[in-house]
Amino acid sequence: MSIEARYNEAKKQYKKWNIDVDQVLKELKKVPISIHCWQGDDIGGFEVNQQELSGGIDVTGNYPGKATTPEELRNDIEKALSLIPGKHRINLHAIYAETDGEVVDRDQLEPKHFEKWVNWAKQHELGLDFNPTLFSHSKADDGLTLAHPDKQIRDFWIEHCKASRNIAAYFGKELGTPALTNIWIPDGYKDIPSDRLTPRKRLKESLDEIFADTIDEKYNLDAVESKLFGIGSEAYVVGSHEFYMGYALKNNKLCLLDTGHYHPTEVVSNKISSMLLYSNKLALHVSRPVRWDSDHVVILDDELREIGLEIVRNGALDKVSIGLDFFDASINRVAAWTIGTRNMIKALLLAMLTPNEYLKQLQEEGNFTDRLALMEEFKTYPFGAIWDYYCEISDVPVGETWLDEVKHYEQTVLKHR
Structure with missing residues (x-):
């Protein structure tokens, strides 16, 4: 699956919680x-x-x-x-x-x-x-x-x-x-x-x-x-x-x-x-x-x-x-x-990428069970797909591929100092 396809699939999960991922990336860029x-x-x-x-x-x-x-x-x-x-x-x-x-x-x-x-x-x-x-x-x-x-x-x-x-x-x-x-x-x-x-x-x-x-x-x-x-x-x-x-x-x-x-x-x-x-x-x-x-x-x-x-x-x-x-x-x-x-x-x-307003509401209502459950579940939401897409649209290496560029820079530039 392509980076964009994984991104679109991940967006659907966040949308359930009224999180506009496209808007999030626009704000993050600022x-x-x-x-x-x-x-x-x-x-x-x-x-x-x-x-x-x-x-x-x-x-x-x-x-x-x-x-x-x-x-x-x-x-x-x-x-x-x-x-x-x-x-x-x-x-x-x-x-x-x-x-x-x-x-x-x-x-x-x-x-x-x-x-x-x-x-x-x-x-x-x-x-x-x-x-x-x-x-x-x-x-x-x-x-x-x-x-x-x-x-x-x-x-x-x-x-x-x-x-x-x-x-x-x-x-x-x-x-x-x-x-x-x-x-x-x-x-x-x-x-x-x-x-x-x-x-x-x-x-x-x-x-x-x-x-x-x-x-x-x-x-x-x-x-x-x-x-x-x-x-x-x-x-x-x-x-x-x-x-x-x-x-x-x-x-x-x-x-x-x-x-x-x-x-x-x-x-x-x-x-x-x-x-x-x-x-x-x-x-x-x-x-x-x-x-x-x-x-x-x-x-x-x-x-x-x-x-x-x-x-x-x-x-x-x-x-x-x-x-x-x-x-x-x-x-x-x-x-x-x-x-x-x-x-x-x-x-x-x-x-x-966290439903912060909803989590605040749960706390105000004293619903600590839902608060804890959701805070933990969001730790395994598909954040990685969003991050990879953000790197791709920002024209920087996706995932660990940036390390290859650093190694090349080390061999061609840093080692000669």
């Missing part, structure tokens, strides 16, 4: 995923005075073919995009600036240092998002940046974040879609602090100074990202969830929830509905923690499916900015992008 560039080069970046990875971040593995130039990285991203259905965004860190051999410290970065990224994004009709890089730098060696006791160090990082917001606004103006600028810092202490409040006061003051300049939200959206702990900040992180949730809500910023930044038994999917009650917009970094914030490639596990459901069933596809954040150097990096992004899209599609 949802961009912000794909992180740093999977392609193990968060190395292209600074002339490139420094060792720090800030509690570690990339394990040494799979051949890592991108070592901006051109290689962009080519690898293009390859991954050719295997992923839909039109998406690319998320950059400040360390991916191109300064043509000139040493430019991070507080001096300008839009011109990202002109090649913008021209490339225009060529491929991509939006760009941005992150100031507050790690892997001599002024972050002791694990403190915006909350540092030394005002000179705080001021350096404040200027870097200000510069980053201006760069993001440049992206937004040039590309016609606002860039999300997300601030994450590694600040914290390895052992039990004697004062938790003062560093948080300094962080609040630093953020207030960073956001003092108003930038039109047509061009730039500001987000702040929390974390529970990290290597070197096991006992205390200045930018906790409570800190950033309060700051974001009070100052009309996006609160960004990273799925790896919470307790092992704490899930982001359970936070989304609560956050949406108090905030018009929310941002996600979707990763996969294995016992800790280990940033494994996203798989179609229960939590990813629940994240998709919480976004879709609450009508929040236009309220939640979905970004990815994982880095695995033990497998083919183009494959990592492809697996993770396709799985994020699959989770959304599964949620859109």
